[in-house]
Amino acid sequence: MVMKSSVDDDDAGWGLGIPEKMRNNVNWVDVTHEFKGACKELNLGELLHDKLFGLFEAMSAIEMMDPKMDAGMIGNQVNRKVLNFEQAVKDNAIKVRDLSLPELIGIIDTCFCCLITWLEGHSLAQTVFTCLYVHSPDLIEDPALKAFALGILKVCDIAREKVNKAAVFEEEDFQAMTYGFKMANNVTDLRVTGMLKDVEEELQRKVKSTRSRQGEQRNPEVELEHQQYLALFNRIKFIRLLLTALIAFTKKETSSVGEAQKLMAQAADLLSAIHSSIQHGIQSQNDTTKGDHPIMMGFEPLVNQRLLPPTFPRYAKIIKREDMVVYFSKLIERIKTVCDVINTINLHGILDFFCEFSEQSPCVLSRSLLQTTFLIDNKKVFGTHLMQDMIKDALRCFVSPPVLSSKCCLFNNHQAKDYIDSFVTHCSRPFCSLIQIHGHNRARQRDKLGHILEEFATLQDEAEKVDAALHGLLMKLEPQRQHLACLGTWILYHNLRIMIQYLLSGFELELYSMHEYYYIYWYLSEFLYAWLMSTLSRADSSQMAEERIAEEQQKGRSSKKAKKKKKVRPLSKEITMSQAYQNMCAGMYKTMVALDMDGKVRKPSFELDSEQVRYEHRFAPFNSVVTPPPVHYIQFKEMSDLKKYNPPPGSSDLYLAASKHFQQAKLILENVSTPDPEVNRILKVAKPNMVVMKLLAGGHKKENKVLPEFDFSVHKYFPLVKII
């Protein structure tokens, strides 16, 4: 809020209010001496203040002359004049024509670095707009620099629009403020790409004319010039490709996404040439006066200092040129990956795509592009499919509900149609939100997942009611068929996935203490994964029932013998993976209990809270879910009580059991026919843990009281247990 008002008020408040106060007709009377004298009379620690002004208000004051809080201080201490673009041009401090090639290359590279720094969450005022040239490209006479300045403004403008539209950013990801700067809005996108193209062609001619000819004695100066022209050419081409790709993303046709992907690939090809020619650009000079920000022609880090709100990060650290190319190549890779989403048609596939993409912690721009590619103008998926149809397809693939089968009498039944259509319509918003959640940064996702459970609980309720109504209808029309818990199973499946992800992400975000691991893993293995597997197998049998009916109907119609081929069940992979995850969690749970028995888990001395308080806090979002019902602490304690076994297991029994779980996980995963990276990652944890647990079961280092280490570097949810 502070940021907003400070800028909005720029014209209204500041212009009018201030001169009035500063005008000489207000008589200022110096009271310095008396004031200071009077202050000395006050007691130590005594505050003289208005009744309405207390210590609390005093706390929120910014402290002047404290470099951390006082943004104005820096600008004042630098021993140089901070000039804006017009002033700099007038003072001849900056060239607008006849720039040398090294100058152009250096300015462009610094701009690229600023662009990246902005995309990484700093403000435009402290990054891209520290470049004076972009303040008003109209003043630039050099055609290459002018086209580039416009190009980078357009890139910023489109990127900002995309990020704003996707709305998957928080203040830590992105600063959308433009501080009233013009983002080259008076020129069309097409005009800018045209200008860049012209410059490019001109440069290409220069590159060709300086190229070495056969048998010619090479003049080193000409060779250097050739290299520099080539370097500039590559940079101009790069910004043009980047801009054209972003423009392609703003189009509504799916084909333009493929075009963007091609453009990004072309841009990627330029990167190594850009990298190897960085040294051709001029470098910034370090300001010796204050060990200050590096100064470079065309850049003034402090030019916008007074636009910033009082409390704001002082300097944005602009990334190094060497890192720029690496960042760009990763960015391009991410954008290319984003383009692949259009090849996934099934809603579950898309959801998995979003999850997987998010796991690499991608940047805000690629996350936003993914969102805007998925749902164009918030209506149609990829601009072509209705969300409702996507949901119906997903339902068909997952549980094959009779109501959605053309072979079932419900398919053309009015009432049934109304039921299912209204249910699907109600589903579309929560599912869109779910996909949007996966576009947020990892830390924010967790919180949002907790909240969306409420919406899914409502859907669950509706699904069960619709199932019951449809079943009632079906019993009258086709008594041999059933419509039991079809929609309910599907929603439950998503519920469970969200809950599991909520818990697991706590490991990734390092939220849990070691002494909490055991109940988290317990909840996952004994409860959520158990539910997930039974849900998946119910969906699987529902699919099979539908297939059987379809087969029978086919047999009835034609005498062709139905081929008895053994098809791979569509859900088998997911069931297998869930089994593996469950075993991993169970192994970790038993490990933690056993380690605790041996006194190898450090527990806090609960003074103000208790384990129950922590437990309830950890699972609080699950309270809004009806199915599966939340397991309360008391229930958990009863269910996990070891005394119910006779004789109660000791730590070595538990280590052995844990080892078996890890072994089981290993066996399951080794049988996966096409192991993906995730399978391999789990295997890398399962194998060593299995061995370590076996050793511990045999009494290895039992007397050793050194606490074990949990290493999450291989897998973010399952640690390697290390006994030192």
Place this chain on the structure above:
Amino acid sequence: MAPLQLEAPSSSQARQKLEGLLNKNMRIRMTDGRTLVGLFLCTDRDCNVILGSAQEFLKSSDMFSQGEPRVLGLAMIPGHHVVSIEVEADTLADAQCFRGSH
């Protein structure tokens, strides 16, 4: 508190003077040449001053950056950075005259 009441008359007089200035417009020049204008809200023995709705003006010698001030809001100026303190004359007159007879 009792001890406060029993203090020397000069001390309570000083306190009164300062209280008379509360919520008055104040202009403070800092050691680095900047000037802050805002409402006087609070001070203490070390002459740390808190101004409300403060605005920052750069030193007048700086021709280029002069012009509009920057809004700071609530700002605390440490006593050792205070160079001079001024109050608006007309408000001073209302406030039963800080300097006494003048």
